[in-house]
Amino acid sequence: MEKLTDLFPALTALQQERFDAMEGLYRDWNSRINVISRKDMDNFRTHHVLHSLSIAKLIDFPKGSTILDVGTGGGFPGIPLAVLFPECRFTLCDSIGKKIKVAAAVAEDLGLDNVTCFNGRAESLEGSFDYVVSRAVAELSTFLPWVRGKYSKAIFYLKGGNLDDEIATCAKRCRIDPAKFMQVPVSNWFSDPWFEEKKIVVISR
Numbered sequence: 001m002e003k004l005t006d007l008f009p010a011l012t013a014l015q016q017e018r019f020d021a022m023e024g025l026y027r028d029w030n031s032r033i034n035v036i037s038r039k040d041m042d043n044f045r046t047h048h049v050l051h052s053l054s055i056a057k058l059i060d061f062p063k064g065s066t067i068l069d070v071g072t073g074g075g076f077p078g079i080p081l082a083v084l085f086p087e088c089r090f091t092l093c094d095s096i097g098k099k100i101k102v103a104a105a106v107a108e109d110l111g112l113d114n115v116t117c118f119n120g121r122a123e124s125l126e127g128s129f130d131y132v133v134s135r136a137v138a139e140l141s142t143f144l145p146w147v148r149g150k151y152s153k154a155i156f157y158l159k160g161g162n163l164d165d166e167i168a169t170c171a172k173r174c175r176i177d178p179a180k181f182m183q184v185p186v187s188n189w190f191s192d193p194w195f196e197e198k199k200i201v202v203i204s205r
Contacts, residue, residue, distance in 0.1 A: 004049075007189070008056070008084065018083045018110045022049060025109050026074065029102045035074035046192055052077030055133055055156045056084050057189040058200055063087045068129040068150060070122045071095075071137030075103035077158065081133065082107070082115045093118045093125055122146045131156065140170035140201065155203040158186075163199060180204050 004019055005011055011019075023044050030036050040047055055077055061067065065088040069078030072092040082090040092107075094100040097119050104117040118125055123146055132151045135158040137143060147155065163183060171178040186198040 008053070015083055019049065021110060022106070025106050029074070029105060033098050033102055035099050035102050043194070046194060048076050049080050050190060051158060051186070051198065052080040052135070053084060054158070054186040054189065054198070054200060056081060058184055058202070059156065061085045061088045061131065065089070065131060066129040067091070067131045067133055068093060068122070068125070068147070070132060070134045070147060072103055073099045075106055077133050077135055079103065079106060079110070079112070079115065082112050083110065086114055089114055091116045091118060091125070091129065093120065093122050095119070095121050122150065125150070128152060134158070136160070140166050141173045144170060144174045144176070151205070153205060157201040157203065159199055159201060160197045163201060167201065176203070
């Protein structure tokens with residue numbers, strides 16, 4: 001893994017401690033509740049932590065921002081972003097109870113008082129947020145209706161492969177101007193070959 005301190009030179013000692021502790025916490029929980037495949041666990045820092053933090057290379061969330069992580073699973077991308085942006089509020093949402101249980105436990109163990117966990121579907125979550133983040137939980141045309149009315153500024157959606165057709169379909173079905181979609185390659189910042197086809201899809205209001 002490329003050194004976090006090289007990629008994010010403003011990290012504080014507390015943030016570095018939290019990132020260092022993260023893998024051990026997930027390995028412990030994963031031995032009891034499988035939320036990350038064992039094969040993928042060997043690439044935890046690259047495939048989960050760094051992938052989540054790619055969003056932070058694209059946007060520096062303003063202080064006080066509220067961010068909804070939809071389909072967070074065990075806490076990605078929400079928990080790494082919450083470590084990086086301690087002055088923002090993160091709501092992690094997942095309909096699968098055992099997964100959100102792990103996310104909540106890890107957030108507590110890391111001392112993240114800027115994280116709230118919600119077990120349920122995004123559509124049933126009250127309130128709205130500045131931003132939505134998510135990591136490939138569904139086709140975009142399926143995902144967008146889940147968060148309609150839930151964000152005021154933008155969505156940052158992590159997904160891989162050729163997304164041109166998927167975006168075109170989503171724009172048509174959801175009646176969104178195609179100009180509001182932008183694809184940004186994660187390889188712009190990270191050199192590991194695993195990131196070659198990874199993208200951040202940005203959907204602005």
